[in-house]
Amino acid sequence: MLFRSKGNKRRSIGAAWIGLGLVLPILLLGACGRKRVPAPAPPPPAKQNVVVLLPEPDGKASRIVVSNPAGARDLDQPYQAVTVQRADTPPSQPFTMSQPEVRRLFGPALDVLPAAEVQFLLYFQEGRDTLIPESEALLPQILAAIAERHSTGITVTGHTDTTADPQFNYQLGLRRAQAVARLLTGKGVAASDVFVASHGQADLLVKTPNGVAEQRNRRVEVIVR
Incomplete structure (x- = not known):
């Protein structure tokens, strides 16, 4: 009895292995047949605008205010910047960008910017055009500034002091x-690129009463764009 009982157990075990042998390949085939579901792509980074204050070519201080309906930030130092993501979010706190980073982000735009205009003040002898x-x-x-900018817009404006009548x-x-x-065109500047005007005594650099001789008001302003 005992031996038969053991034999029956052996048979049961053998049947179990046969059963597993039949089931396991089916499970494996089922696993191979499943399609992998791709992981969801990460959301794209939020778009944002970057505003940078560049230094003035002549070194003068400059300042801008970046604002939207949610708030405003002042930029008053060269290479200060803010980011703006949405109209309902205020501009970020100002931060400083390095010059290489500004070049990396804005290089193509900087390359096509026209050179900044430059102004010259020329002074004259009293009552004369010398x-x-x-x-x-x-x-x-x-002349060097005109050549460097390939300028076709040169404004020449005459001014006086108040020692004579306005006319x-x-x-x-x-x-x-x-x-x-005439001095500029005599050196090769095209006459069609020079625009001449007079303000007389109407735009004094130094405010004075009538009849006052002031060297700084006897001037011509030349703006090269």
Whole structure:
């Protein structure tokens, strides 16, 4: 009995292994037939605008305010920047960007920016359209700026002090501007690129009463764009 009982057990075990032998390949085939579900892609990074304050070419201080309906930030240092993600989110706290990072982000845009305009002040002898020697010495710098920018927009504006009547001063300012224009065109600047005007005594650099001789008001402003 005992032996038969053991034999029966052996048979039961053998049947169990046979059963497993039949079932296991089916399970394996089922596993191989399943399609893998790809993991969901990560969400794209939120888009944001970056605003950077660049330094002025002449080193002068500059400042901008970046604002939207949710708030505003002041930028008053070169290479300060903020990010703006949405209209309902205020601009970020200002942070400083390195020059290489600014170049990496904005290089193509910076490369096509026109050169900043440059201004020259030329001073004149009292009551005349003759430059003082120190101002005449600035002409090579003006010509160099025109050449560097390939400028086709050069504004030459004459001014006077208040030592004569307004009508005379308007004409004197015009003669001064025309004198500078002739000096430029005589050095090869195209006359069609030079725009001449006069403000007479109407735009004093130094505010004075009538009848006051002031060297800094006897001037021509040359702006090269």
